[in-house]
Amino acid sequence: MKPIYVVQPSLPPYEEFIEEIKDLWDSRILTHYGPKHQALEKKLVDYLKVGNVEIFVNGHMALEAIFNQYPKGSEVITTPYTYASTTQAMVRAGLVPVFCDIEPDWLTLDPTKIEALITDKTKLIAPVHVYGNVCRYKEIDEVAKKHGLDVVYDAAHAFGVFADGTSVAAIGTAAMFSFHATKVFNTVEGGCLTFGNDALRTPIEAWRMYGMQGKENASLVGTNAKMTEMHAAMGLCNLKYVDREIGIREQIAKTYRRELEGVEGVKICPVQEGVRSNYAYFPVLFTKDETTAVRDAVADHLGQLNIFPRKYFYPITSEFDAYKGMFEIQPTPIASVASNQVLTLPLHTGLTVEDAKYICDEIKKVL
Ligand SMILES: *Cc1c(COP(=O)(O)O)cnc(C)c1O
Numbered sequence: 001m002k003p004i005y006v007v008q009p010s011l012p013p014y015e016e017f018i019e020e021i022k023d024l025w026d027s028r029i030l031t032h033y034g035p036k037h038q039a040l041e042k043k044l045v046d047y048l049k050v051g052n053v054e055i056f057v058n059g060h061m062a063l064e065a066i067f068n069q070y071p072k073g074s075e076v077i078t079t080p081y082t083y084a085s086t087t088q089a090m091v092r093a094g095l096v097p098v099f100c101d102i103e104p105d106w107l108t109l110d111p112t113k114i115e116a117l118i119t120d121k122t123k124l125i126a127p128v129h130v131y132g133n134v135c136r137y138k139e140i141d142e143v144a145k146k147h148g149l150d151v152v153y154d155a156a157h158a159f160g161v162f163a164d165g166t167s168v169a170a171i172g173t174a175a176m177f178s179f180h181a182t183k184v185f186n187t188v189e190g191g192c193l194t195f196g197n198d199a200l201r202t203p204i205e206a207w208r209m210y211g212m213q214g215k216e217n218a219s220l221v222g223t224n225a226k227m228t229e230m231h232a233a234m235g236l237c238n239l240k241y242v243d244r245e246i247g248i249r250e251q252i253a254k255t256y257r258r259e260l261e262g263v264e265g266v267k268i269c270p271v272q273e274g275v276r277s278n279y280a281y282f283p284v285l286f287t288k289d290e291t292t293a294v295r296d297a298v299a300d301h302l303g304q305l306n307i308f309p310r311k312y313f314y315p316i317t318s319e320f321d322a323y324k325g326m327f328e329i330q331p332t333p334i335a336s337v338a339s340n341q342v343l344t345l346p347l348h349t350g351l352t353v354e355d356a357k358y359i360c361d362e363i364k365k366v367l
Contacts, residue, residue, distance in 0.1 A: 004355060006310040007182040008348040010245055012237035020233040029229060036232035040187075043239055047160070048169035048177075050194040054204050055232070059156050059178030059191025060085045061225035065207050066152050066174045066193055067093035067126075069200070074123035077149075079109045080318035081335040082128040085178075086154045087317040090126060091326075098122070099318045101332040106269050107131070107283070110334075111139035115147075117330070124150040129158035129168055130313075131344075132184075132280035133269055137163065137171045152176075155194075159185045160246060162276040169194035179235060184249070184278050185242045187235035190227050248349045249279035255353045256282045256345055259360035265294065265367050267341075281312065284363070285341040292340045294367070299343055301366045307359060312344040 011017075024030060031037075037055065044053040056062040063085065067076075072094030078086065080099045087097055098117050103110040109127035125144055127135045135153070144151045151171075155161075156178035158168045169175050179190035193204060203220065206213045211222030260266050267285040286294035295311070302309055316339045318329045345359060 003306040003308060004346045004351065004359070005308050005348075006312075006344055006346050008350045009181040009186060010238060010241070010349055012234070012241060016237050017234065020237050021230060024229055024233075031226060031228040033226070034229045034232070036229045036236060037227055040227075040232045040235045040239075041192075043236065044192060047239065047242075048194055049162075049167040050169035050175075051196045052198065052201060053169075053192050053194050054201070054208065055179075055187075055190060055192045055227045055235075056208060057191075057225045057227055057231075058189045059176055059180060060089055061208075061223070062176045062191045062193040063089035063152075063154065064093055064223075065204050065225065066176065066195075066200075067095055068207055069203060070095060070123050070150075073121065075119060075121040076124050076126050077109075077114050077117050077122060078126040079128050079130070079335065080316035080332055081107055081313055081339060082130060082154060082317060083156070083313065084317060084320070085156070086126065086128055087320070087323075091323070095123075096121070096327050097318075099330045099332050099335075102130075102335045102338065103136070104334055104338070106133035106135075106272065107335075107338055108133055108135040109140065111136045111143060114140070114143045118147055118149075122147070122149060124152055124173070126152045126154065128154040128156075129161065131269065131283050132157045132161055132278050134158070134161060134163040134168060134272055134275050141172075156180075156183065156191070157280045158278065159183065159280075160242060160276075160278045163272075164274045170196060173197070174200065184245060184280050185235075186238055187227065187231040190231050190235060245349055246278050249347060250277075251353055252347055252351050252356050253277075253279040253282050255356040256284075256347075256360060259357060260284060260363070263364060263367065266363075279347065282345045282347050283312065283342050284345060285338060286343070286367075287341055290337045290340060295341050295343050298363055298366045302359065302362060305362060307346065307362070309343045309345050311339075311342065314339040314342065
C-alpha cells in the first residue's frame with residue numbers, strides 16, 4: 001500500500017499555475033510587493049473578512065513581526081501546547097513566555113488560568129487556535145480588557161474558521177496564519193498577519209522590509225520577510241479551491257468522528273457550537289493512562305501498515321532543551337498529559353472515506 005502521511009500539500013491544476021506566472025516573464029517583477037502580492041492581500045482581506053492583511057515569507061516571520069512590536073523583556077501568557085514556532089517567535093523577539101495550562105476539551109489556552117499569571121511585566125496574551133479549534137476568545141478578551149493587555153493569536157491552523165459569524169482573523173489585536181505547504185491553504189511557504197488597527201501597518205511593513213520606510217532611511221531594526229511573486233501566484237491559484245478543500249476534509253474528519261466517538265480509551269475534541277470549522281487536523285487522545293504507552297503502540301502499529309500519523313504536539317514547547325535555564329517554566333499538567341496521549345490522524349484531500357475507516361479499524365484493533 002502507498003504510504004499515508006498525516007498531511008499532503010494541495011496543488012492547483014498545473015496549467016492554472018503556469019498561466020498565472022506567465023506574465024512574470026514579461027514584467028520581470030519577481031518580488032517586492034508586485035502585482036501578485038498586492039492581489040493576494042486584497043483577496044485575503046475579502047476571504048478572511050478583516051481590515052488589514054500583511055503577507056509574509058512564512059507564518060513564523062509574521063509572528064515575529066508582531067511580537068517585535070512589544071518592549072523586550074515583556075511577559076507573554078501563552079500555551080506550551082503548540083508547534084515550536086509560537087514559542088520560538090516570542091523568545092527571538094526578546095519576550096518572556098509565561099506558560100499557562102490548556103482546557104481539556106479543545107486543548108486551547110484556559111481563560112480561567114490566565115489571571116493568576118499576570119504580573120506588572122505582562123504585556124500580552126498569545127493563545128493558539130490549535131488544530132483549528134477556536135479559543136474561548138470572549139473570556140480571554142475580558143481578562144485582557146480588565147488588565148489592559150493585547151491578545152495576539154497564533155491562528156496558523158485556523159484559516160477560514162469563523163466563530164459566531166466572526167472570522168478568527170478579526171479576533172484579538174492581531175492573528176497570524178500560516179500558508180505552509182502542509183496547511184489548509186498554502187503558498188508553498190508563506191503566511192500573513194491580520195489586524196484591525198490601521199496604525200500597525202507602518203511598523204509591520206517596515207519591519208518586513210529591513211526597517212525601511214521609503215527608499216533611504218531605516219526607522220527601526222527590521223529584517224527581510226517579504227513574499228515573492230511566485231509564491232503569491234501559488235496563493236492566487238490555491239485560494240480558488242480552498243472551500244472545496246475544506247469540504248473534502250470535512251468528509252474525512254466526520255468519518256473519524258463517527259468511527260471513534262464513544263470508543264473506550266479514546267477522547268476526541270467535541271464539536272464547537274457556532275463554529276465554521278476548516279477541519280485542519282484530527283487529534284485523538286488515548287486516555288487509558290497518562291503515559292505515552294498506548295499512543296506509541298497505536299503509532300507503531302499504523303507505521304507498520306505504512307500509515308504515518310504524527311505526535312502533534314509532543315513534547316510541549318516548555319520542555320524544549322533550548323529553554324533550559326532561560327526562564328522559569330510553569331507546570332501545565334493538562335498540556336503535559338495531552339501531549340503524551342495525542343496522535344494527529346492523517347487528514348488531507350488525497351484520502352478517501354474508506355481510508356479513514358480502515359485507519360479507525362486498525363486503531364481499534366490495538367486498543
Ligand atoms: C505551521 C505553524 C506555524 C508556523 O508557520 P510557518 O508558515 O510554517 O512558518 C506556527 N504555529 C503553528 C501552530 C503552526 O502549526
